[in-house]
Amino acid sequence: MVYQNQPVGVRTNGVQLELWQRGYQLFSKIPVFINQDGSFSASLFDGDYKLVRLRGNGPWADNTDTINVQVRGTTQIDVPVQPYFTISAPTFQRSGTNLTSSAQINQVVSGRTVEQVTLYVGTTQFVDATNNAGSASLSGTAVADLSKPLSLTLATPAAVKGTAYVRLGVKTAGVAELLYTPVQQVTL
Amino acid sequence: MKRILISFLIGATLWSTSACKEEWLDRQPVNVILDSQVWNDPALITSLLANYYNRLPVHTQIDNNNGGFADYDEASWSGSGDGRNNIISYGFDRWRLWDYGLIRDINLALDNIQTSTALTAAQKTQFNAEFRFLRAYQYFELVKRMGGVPLVTKQLVYDFSGDPSPLQVPRAKESEVYDFIGSELDAVMDVLGNDGSNTRANKFTALALKSRAMLYAGSIAKYNNRLAAPITTSGGEVGIPANRATEYYTKSLEASRKILTEGNYALYRVNPNLGENFFEAITRKANNREAIFVKDFLVSKGYRHGYSYDNIARGLREDNLSSSNVTPSLNLVEDFEYLDGSSGELKTRTADNSDYIYYDNLSGPFANKDARLYGTVIYPGTSFKGQEVQIQAGVLVWDGANYQISEGNALGTTYTDGLLQTGSSGPQRSQVDVTNTGFYLRKFVDPAAMSSTRGVGSDIWWVRFRLGEVLLNASEAALELGQTAEALTYVNRVRERAGFGANSLKELTIGRLQNERRVELAFEDHRVWDLKRWRIAHDVWNGNPSNPDAVMYALYPYRVVRPGDAARHNKYVFMKLVAPRFRAPRQFQFGNYYSSIDQSVINNNPKIVRNPFH
Numbered sequence: 001m002v003y004q005n006q007p008v009g010v011r012t013n014g015v016q017l018e019l020w021q022r023g024y025q026l027f028s029k030i031p032v033f034i035n036q037d038g039s040f041s042a043s044l045f046d047g048d049y050k051l052v053r054l055r056g057n058g059p060w061a062d063n064t065d066t067i068n069v070q071v072r073g074t075t076q077i078d079v080p081v082q083p084y085f086t087i088s089a090p091t092f093q094r095s096g097t098n099l100t101s102s103a104q105i106n107q108v109v110s111g112r113t114v115e116q117v118t119l120y121v122g123t124t125q126f127v128d129a130t131n132n133a134g135s136a137s138l139s140g141t142a143v144a145d146l147s148k149p150l151s152l153t154l155a156t157p158a159a160v161k162g163t164a165y166v167r168l169g170v171k172t173a174g175v176a177e178l179l180y181t182p183v184q185q186v187t188l
Numbered sequence: 189m190k191r192i193l194i195s196f197l198i199g200a201t202l203w204s205t206s207a208c209k210e211e212w213l214d215r216q217p218v219n220v221i222l223d224s225q226v227w228n229d230p231a232l233i234t235s236l237l238a239n240y241y242n243r244l245p246v247h248t249q250i251d252n253n254n255g256g257f258a259d260y261d262e263a264s265w266s267g268s269g270d271g272r273n274n275i276i277s278y279g280f281d282r283w284r285l286w287d288y289g290l291i292r293d294i295n296l297a298l299d300n301i302q303t304s305t306a307l308t309a310a311q312k313t314q315f316n317a318e319f320r321f322l323r324a325y326q327y328f329e330l331v332k333r334m335g336g337v338p339l340v341t342k343q344l345v346y347d348f349s350g351d352p353s354p355l356q357v358p359r360a361k362e363s364e365v366y367d368f369i370g371s372e373l374d375a376v377m378d379v380l381g382n383d384g385s386n387t388r389a390n391k392f393t394a395l396a397l398k399s400r401a402m403l404y405a406g407s408i409a410k411y412n413n414r415l416a417a418p419i420t421t422s423g424g425e426v427g428i429p430a431n432r433a434t435e436y437y438t439k440s441l442e443a444s445r446k447i448l449t450e451g452n453y454a455l456y457r458v459n460p461n462l463g464e465n466f467f468e469a470i471t472r473k474a475n476n477r478e479a480i481f482v483k484d485f486l487v488s489k490g491y492r493h494g495y496s497y498d499n500i501a502r503g504l505r506e507d508n509l510s511s512s513n514v515t516p517s518l519n520l521v522e523d524f525e526y527l528d529g530s531s532g533e534l535k536t537r538t539a540d541n542s543d544y545i546y547y548d549n550l551s552g553p554f555a556n557k558d559a560r561l562y563g564t565v566i567y568p569g570t571s572f573k574g575q576e577v578q579i580q581a582g583v584l585v586w587d588g589a590n591y592q593i594s595e596g597n598a599l600g601t602t603y604t605d606g607l608l609q610t611g612s613s614g615p616q617r618s619q620v621d622v623t624n625t626g627f628y629l630r631k632f633v634d635p636a637a638m639s640s641t642r643g644v645g646s647d648i649w650w651v652r653f654r655l656g657e658v659l660l661n662a663s664e665a666a667l668e669l670g671q672t673a674e675a676l677t678y679v680n681r682v683r684e685r686a687g688f689g690a691n692s693l694k695e696l697t698i699g700r701l702q703n704e705r706r707v708e709l710a711f712e713d714h715r716v717w718d719l720k721r722w723r724i725a726h727d728v729w730n731g732n733p734s735n736p737d738a739v740m741y742a743l744y745p746y747r748v749v750r751p752g753d754a755a756r757h758n759k760y761v762f763m764k765l766v767a768p769r770f771r772a773p774r775q776f777q778f779g780n781y782y783s784s785i786d787q788s789v790i791n792n793n794p795k796i797v798r799n800p801f802h
Binding site for chain 1: 277733
């Protein structure tokens with residue numbers, strides 16, 4: 001999943017694409033779940049498939065244009081999406097017993113508002129809204145002005161020792177899935 | 189030659205006998221019931237009706253998928269396997285229902301009953317009304333899961349023209365299905381008959397269904413449009429316009445009012461012990477004027493279920509297997525308020541969080557709680573079937589500076605001081621068929637002897653509609669319509685039965701009513717549907733491990749061993765913890781609000797529009 005040649009980070013097990021293949025009696029979708037770094041893969045027979053982005057599923061604007069995929073051996077494709085918001089220049093540091101983070105949120109699709117920006121910390125490299133050891137959020141007026149970078153502070157949870165994995169997520173109002181930065185490692 | 193002669197003789201004999209009885213080939217079969225017999229015999233139509241009542245769809249019900257009670261936030265699963273405690277996210281096909289088989293059978297019955305020659309006009313009207321009630325019920329079950337569905341009210345018959353398009357009915361708007369349910373119930377309620385029955389539909393059953401269905405439609409109209417991005421489809425198959433909310437709430441309130449004023453129903457208030465009274469209100473069959481519509485069972489006729497076998501408290505089980513599958517969570521227990529109106533959160537630590545609170549007995553923290561808690565949940569220090577249910581996780585031993593936890597490996601163990609260590613009903617952290625939350629189910633569990641064995645089973649009935657729900661429906665509809673004073677009278681009647689004083693609530697919010705429904709209607713298959721129609725399921729169950737609503741909590745009671753300290757020795761303390769066998773926080777996604785439609789349905793009928801997010 002790419003936007004401006006950059007992969008788009010999502011939650012594991014949440015966002016999916018669907019593959020369809022016509023011409024056979026059994027016609028049902030092949031769900032393809034997207035990894036948290038925005039990559040995906042499926043094992044398929046050679047053939048012609050149609051790849052569809054589900055409506056209202058990911059943190060990006062709906063676009064149900066079909067992408068034709070010809071599978072002949074190993075095939076790689078980029079799926080372009082237009083996220084509602086992107087996160088640029090994320091930084092993560094340890095300061096004492098706290099984790100701090102700052103980032104610039106950029107609006108891509110107009111007419112949407114940010115509901116929440118959250119810093120997630122986890123003990124494994126899988127970190128998102130459903131897999132984390134602790135989180136700190138900004139919402140409401142704190143995320144109303146996107147012209148300046150936002151900064152977040154989180155007291156390190158007791159469960160996290162040694163190495164922490166951190167990630168920022170931005171939630172668009174009315175969209176269930178968040179857009180995430182790549183997972184970063186912080187030594188405590 | 190001889191053989192030919194014999195076969196000729198046999199043939200001749202057969203031919204001659206059949207010639208004597210001319211209807212040899214026209215005899216009625218003895219093992220097949222013919223259409224003409226069914227539709228001319230009220231007894232046969234009644235048994236057909238029984239079959240259709242039995243086929244009404246269920247989600248979680250005591251005789252079908254009763255483990256499903258542990259899939260939401262009411263209970264954790266303590267039986268074998270951890271699947272229900274480890275639902276990463278609910279599947280989009282979880283609540284899928286596309287049962288047009290029953291609708292076809294009902295449409296067929298409606299047509300055939302008109303052809304009957306032996307039934308009187310009054311019988312025809314009455315049966316006709318009852319079939320249409322069942323069809324409306326089925327459409328309600330469809331619409332609450334799938335959104336708008338094709339409204340098929342006539343038999344669809346293929347004409348072999350090679351063109352199936354006349355059979356391909358598109359989905360109706362969600363509002364149209366609710367309108368259909370409302371108008372069908374209006375049309376049949378006065379001719380349904382069955383007065384006084386609570387197993388067959390009568391006027392008040394129809395009104396109760398209308399009260400519930402119109403409330404669902406009203407709250408979807410209101411709360412779906414409150415979402416930042418309402419869930420809709422362009423054709424209205426999903427989503428109801430906001431301006432129809434008032435109309436639906438009004439219809440719901442009127443239906444509830446009719447039941448309250450015209451129906452011979454009353455809240456069950458026979459037993460002076462309020463906790464026992466609430467349990468009896470739901471399970472007692474004789475002279476129970478609260479039940480409006482139930483699915484009844486009878487052991488003596490072999491119609492029974494295994495709910496008690498599955499869920500009886502461990503220490504009281506009568507069979508050698510199972511017990512304790514669905515074990516209520518601390519989350520639910522804490523949602524029952526104290527009778528003085530304060531929050532139901534259990535007090536286990538001192539105000540400055542420096543020490544435990546020491547209770548003289550195991551039921552200490554539950555004193556003066558909403559009586560419905562006793563009627564729903566077996567909590568530490570209470571009894572069932574006249575026996576104490578021993579719920580004690582272990583002992584806390586004071587070593588001079590700290591407490592050391594000591595839990596027995598087996599049930600009913602004794603500590604070195606000769607007193608109880610772990611109770612005969614647990615809780616235990618990892619053993620199956622013992623509660624891992626510290627609570628057991630009481631609601632719908634049968635107190636009759638041998639009812640928790642596989643051989644005998646239980647015939648506790650399943651309540652589909654009761655007056656308690658109708659009062660809460662009325663209260664919610666009135667509140668949404670701005671008639672708060674009237675709304676308060678209804679909800680206060682329900683609370684008064686639970687032990688609160690008269691007019692215990694002075695003001696009302698939808699949040700209060702949401703909690704009231706959670707505690708009054710726990711384990712009656714309301715929770716998930718209520719959260720869906722209020723459009724808060726994705727907030728309550730957001731999959732976040734730090735969200736206390738999405739995670740299941742347990743309460744472990746311990747006896748303190750601290751000789752020499754009379755204020756603490758042999759007292760009881762309580763620990764709150766995440767239920768030890770609970771793994772994945774509950775996660776409800778937007779795509780769960782409407783279930784996905786099976787691809788084969790769309791393949792067969794291209795006019796079917798897919799639901800959003802699928």
